[in-house]
Amino acid sequence: MGGDYGPEVTIPASLDRLKNNPDLKLILVGDEAVIAQHLAQNRDEYRERLTIKHASQCVAMDESPAKALKNKKDSSMRIAINLVHDGYADACVSAGNTGALMATARFVLKMIPGIDRPAIISTLPTIYGHTHALDLGANVDCTAEHLFQFAVMGAELVKAVENIENPRVGLLNIGEEDVKGNEQVKAAAKLLENSALNYIGYVEGDSLNAGNIKVDLIVVDGFVGNVALKSIEGAAKMIGTALKDAFSKNSLTKLAGLIVYPVLKSFRKRIDPRLYNGASFLGLRGLVIKSHGGADILAFRTAVHLAEIEIKKDVIRKISEQVEKTLAMRETA
Amino acid sequence: MGGDYGPEVTIPASLDRLKNNPDLKLILVGDEAVIAQHLAQNRDEYRERLTIKHASQCVAMDESPAKALKNKKDSSMRIAINLVHDGYADACVSAGNTGALMATARFVLKMIPGIDRPAIISTLPTIYGHTHALDLGANVDCTAEHLFQFAVMGAELVKAVENIENPRVGLLNIGEEDVKGNEQVKAAAKLLENSALNYIGYVEGDSLNAGNIKVDLIVVDGFVGNVALKSIEGAAKMIGTALKDAFSKNSLTKLAGLIVYPVLKSFRKRIDPRLYNGASFLGLRGLVIKSHGGADILAFRTAVHLAEIEIKKDVIRKISEQVEKTLAMRETA
Numbered sequence: 017m018g019g020d021y022g023p024e025v026t027i028p029a030s031l032d033r034l035k036n037n038p039d040l041k042l043i044l045v046g047d048e049a050v051i052a053q054h055l056a057q058n059r060d061e062y063r064e065r066l067t068i069k070h071a072s073q074c075v076a077m078d079e080s081p082a083k084a085l086k087n088k089k090d091s092s093m094r095i096a097i098n099l100v101h102d103g104y105a106d107a108c109v110s111a112g113n114t115g116a117l118m119a120t121a122r123f124v125l126k127m128i129p130g131i132d133r134p135a136i137i138s139t140l141p142t143i144y145g146h147t148h149a150l151d152l153g154a155n156v157d158c159t160a161e162h163l164f165q166f167a168v169m170g171a172e173l174v175k176a177v178e179n180i181e182n183p184r185v186g187l188l189n190i191g192e193e194d195v196k197g198n199e200q201v202k203a204a205a206k207l208l209e210n211s212a213l214n215y216i217g218y219v220e221g222d223s224l225n226a227g228n229i230k231v232d233l234i235v236v237d238g239f240v241g242n243v244a245l246k247s248i249e250g251a252a253k254m255i256g257t258a259l260k261d262a263f264s265k266n267s268l269t270k271l272a273g274l275i276v277y278p279v280l281k282s283f284r285k286r287i288d289p290r291l292y293n294g295a296s297f298l299g300l301r302g303l304v305i306k307s308h309g310g311a312d313i314l315a316f317r318t319a320v321h322l323a324e325i326e327i328k329k330d331v332i333r334k335i336s337e338q339v340e341k342t343l344a345m346r347e348t349a
Numbered sequence: 350m351g352g353d354y355g356p357e358v359t360i361p362a363s364l365d366r367l368k369n370n371p372d373l374k375l376i377l378v379g380d381e382a383v384i385a386q387h388l389a390q391n392r393d394e395y396r397e398r399l400t401i402k403h404a405s406q407c408v409a410m411d412e413s414p415a416k417a418l419k420n421k422k423d424s425s426m427r428i429a430i431n432l433v434h435d436g437y438a439d440a441c442v443s444a445g446n447t448g449a450l451m452a453t454a455r456f457v458l459k460m461i462p463g464i465d466r467p468a469i470i471s472t473l474p475t476i477y478g479h480t481h482a483l484d485l486g487a488n489v490d491c492t493a494e495h496l497f498q499f500a501v502m503g504a505e506l507v508k509a510v511e512n513i514e515n516p517r518v519g520l521l522n523i524g525e526e527d528v529k530g531n532e533q534v535k536a537a538a539k540l541l542e543n544s545a546l547n548y549i550g551y552v553e554g555d556s557l558n559a560g561n562i563k564v565d566l567i568v569v570d571g572f573v574g575n576v577a578l579k580s581i582e583g584a585a586k587m588i589g590t591a592l593k594d595a596f597s598k599n600s601l602t603k604l605a606g607l608i609v610y611p612v613l614k615s616f617r618k619r620i621d622p623r624l625y626n627g628a629s630f631l632g633l634r635g636l637v638i639k640s641h642g643g644a645d646i647l648a649f650r651t652a653v654h655l656a657e658i659e660i661k662k663d664v665i666r667k668i669s670e671q672v673e674k675t676l677a678m679r680e681t682a
Contacts, residue, residue, distance in 0.1 A: 190576060221581075243523060246529060250555030250557055250559035251581040254558040275605060311629060
C-alpha cells in the first residue's frame with residue numbers, strides 16, 4: 017500500500033516478477049478490496065503463487081515512526097513484517113515510510129545478537145560497474161564500533177550477493193591520508209585494520225560513483241551516507257534537467273533530440289537509478305527491503321528482485337553466522 | 350605555481366582577467382624565471398598592472414601542511430599570503446595544496462575575533478540558479494556554535510556578493526522534520542532559530558543542486574560538506590562518462606554526437622563546474638581563494654574573478670563587522 021503511488025505501482029511490479037521468476041511466491045499485504053481490484057484477472061492466473069493478506073490500516077508516508085508503531089498494529093507494513101517474523105515470508109518489501117518501516121522491523125524482528133544498530137545498505141552504479149554502501153540513513157552519531165559492525169555485515173552481504181571471496185572494504189573519509197578525518201572515522205580505521213576484513217583504507221565521496229580504485233563496500237556514518245546519497249540524487253536531477261532543457265529549447269533542438277533518442281536511451285539505461293532501487297536493512301533477524309517511495313513499476317520490480325536474490329543467497333543467515341564468528345574471535349583475542 | 354598544471358594554467362588565466370578587468374592589478378608570485386618565460390611579450394603589455402614577486406620555494410600538492418608551514422617560508426603560497434597580510438594585496442588566489450594554504454593563511458592572517466575556525470565556502474549550480482554552501486572541508490567534528498558562526502559569516506558573504514537583503518539560510522540534515530538529525534545539527538538549529546538570520550530550517554542533500562525550495566546558503570559540518578561535494582563530483586563524472594560512452598559507441602552514434610554538438614555544448618555550459626570554481630576561506634583577517642587543483646584556464650579564471658568580486662564587495666570587512674555586531678548582541682542578551 018505504501019510509496020507515493022501505492023498498489024498502482026506495487027501490484028504491476030509484483031505481477032511482473034511472478035512472470036519472470038516461476039519459483040517466486042508473493043503475499044500482497046493490504047486492503048483486500050483494493051488489491052483484488054488492481055489484480056483483476058491476474059489473480060486467477062497466479063492463483064498458486066499469489067495470496068492476499070488483508071490489512072485494515074495503512075501507515076502514512078509522513079506519520080511518525082513511534083505513532084505508527086503504537087497505533088497501526090493492523091497496518092500492511094506491520095503485518096508484512098509479522099509474516100517474516102512468523103516464518104510465513106522470507107522477506108518484506110515496502111515502498112512505505114522509511115522511519116516507520118525501520119522502527120517496526122526492529123521492534124518485531126529484533127536485532128542479531130552482537131549488532132547494536134540496524135543499517136541501510138544499497139547498490140550504487142559506478143563508472144566501472146557498481147559498489148555497495150552503508151549506512152545510508154538509519155543512524156546518526158555512529159561510533160567506531162558501529163561502523164565496524166556495519167563493515168562486517170556489509171562485507172558478508174557483498175560476498176553472498178556478488179560471489180566475491182574477499183570484498184574490498186573502504187571507509188568514507190575526506191582524504192586518503194592517515195591524518196584526515198573525524199574521531200570516529202580514525203578509530204574505525206584502526207578496528208578495520210586489525211580485523212579479518214579486506215580493508216583497503218579511506219575512500220572519498222567521489223568513490224560512491226566514480227572511484228579510481230575498485231571498492232566493493234563503502235562504510236559510512238548514516239548521517240553522512242544519507243547526505244551523500246541525496247547529494248548524488250540532486251546532482252543527477254540537475255544534470256538530467258539541464259540535458260532535457262537543452263533538447264527542448266526550440267523545434268531544431270527537439271528534432272536533434274529525436275535523432276539521437278536511441279543514444280540518449282542507452283545512456284539513460286546505464287545510470288538509471290531505477291535499476292538500483294532497493295535498500296536492505298542489515299542487523300535484523302529477518303530480511304526487510306526498502307524501495308524508494310517515488311518508485312515506479314520498473315523501480316519497484318528491482319526492489320522485489322533484490323529480495324529474491326538475497327533470499328536465494330541466504331544473506332541473513334550468513335550475516336548472523338559471521339557476526340557470531342567475529343564476536344567469538346574477539347573474545348578469544 | 351600550484352595546482353596540477355602550475356603556470357601553464359594560472360598565467361594565461363591571469364592575463365585573461367587583466368584583459369577583461371581594466372581595474373585589476375595582479376602580482377604573480379613564484380619562480381621569476383618560469384613566470385617571465387610564460388608571460389613572454391605579455392609582460393610588457395600589462396607592465397603597469399602586472400608585477401612578479403619572486404619566490405624560491407614551492408609547496409608540493411601532497412606536502413603536509415605542518416611541514417609546509419615550517420620549511421617553506423619562501424614558498425609562493427607563503428609570500429602571496431604575506432602580501433595580503435602586509436596590505437600589498439587585497440586577496441590571494443591559489444590552486445595549490447588546500448591544507449597547506451589553510452594552515453598558512455590561518456598562521457599568517459589570524460582569525461577574526463569571535464570566530465573559532467575558518468570555513469570554506471563555495472557556489473554550487475542548482476536547477477533554478479545557484480546556492481552557496483559552507484563548510485566544504487576545513488573542519489571536522491564541528492560543534493553547534495561552529496555551525497552558527499559559519500552561518501553568520503556565510504550569510505554576510507551572500508548578502509554582499511548577491512545583493513540579497515536577507516539571504517535564506519538552511520541547515521543540512523537528513524530530513525526536514527524536527528526530530529531528524531545528529532546532536533550538533535539539532536543544537537545548531539536552536540541557535541539559528543534564535544538569531545537575527547533568515548533561517549528557513551533543515552534542507553536535505555539534494556538541495557545542494559536541486560532543492561525545491563529557494564535557499565541561498567547551506568550550512569554543514571566540514572566532514573559532511575566535503576563528502577557531499579565530492580559525491581556530487583563523482584556523480585557528475587559518472588554521468589558525463591556514460592553520456593560520452595553512449596555517443597562514442599560506433600560511427601553512427603559518433604555522427605549523431607556531431608549533429609547534436611551545439612545542444613550538448615549548451616547543456617554542458619549550464620552545469621560546467623569550471624564556471625563555479627573558487628572557494629573562499631572565511632573567518633580569516635584577509636581574503637584567500639582556493640581554486641580546484643585540477644583547474645584549467647577557464648576554471649582558474651573564474652577563481653580570480655571571484656576574488657575581484659569579493660574585493661569589490663568588501664566581503665572581509667563586512668564579515669568582521671557582522672561578527673562583532675553578533676557578539677555584542679549576545680553579550681547584551
